[in-house]
Amino acid sequence: MKLVIRTLAVTLLVAAPMAALAQTSQPVTRAQVENQLAQLEQAGYNPNDWMHYTSSLPQAEMRVARQNSGNTAYGGANGGTSQAGK
Numbered sequence: 361m362k363l364v365i366r367t368l369a370v371t372l373l374v375a376a377p378m379a380a381l382a383q384t385s386q387p388v389t390r391a392q393v394e395n396q397l398a399q400l401e402q403a404g405y406n407p408n409d410w411m412h413y414t415s416s417l418p419q420a421e422m423r424v425a426r427q428n429s430g431n432t433a434y435g436g437a438n439g440g441t442s443q444a445g446k
Contacts, residue, residue: 399424 397407405420 399427403427 400417400420401407403420403423405416409416
């Protein structure tokens with residue numbers, strides 16, 4: 361009986377991470393990928409410029425995210441001032 365419980369426990373421990381990694385969303389279609397690439401190209405990304413891939417892609421992704429969010433503000437939030445008690 362102890363062997364059955366141990367086997368069951370080990371099986372659950374192994375199966376739990378696999379269930380957590382299961383894909384829950386629908387796969388991306390070819391049209392969605394083409395749309396995303398077109399947005400990145402409009403934001404300044406050139407897929408043929410592989411020499412500057414690491415810097416140009418994140419910049420274009422940020423521009424697309426900013427356009428999609430509707431936020432046109434630049435810079436971070438202004439922090440207030442504070443004073444510790446005396």
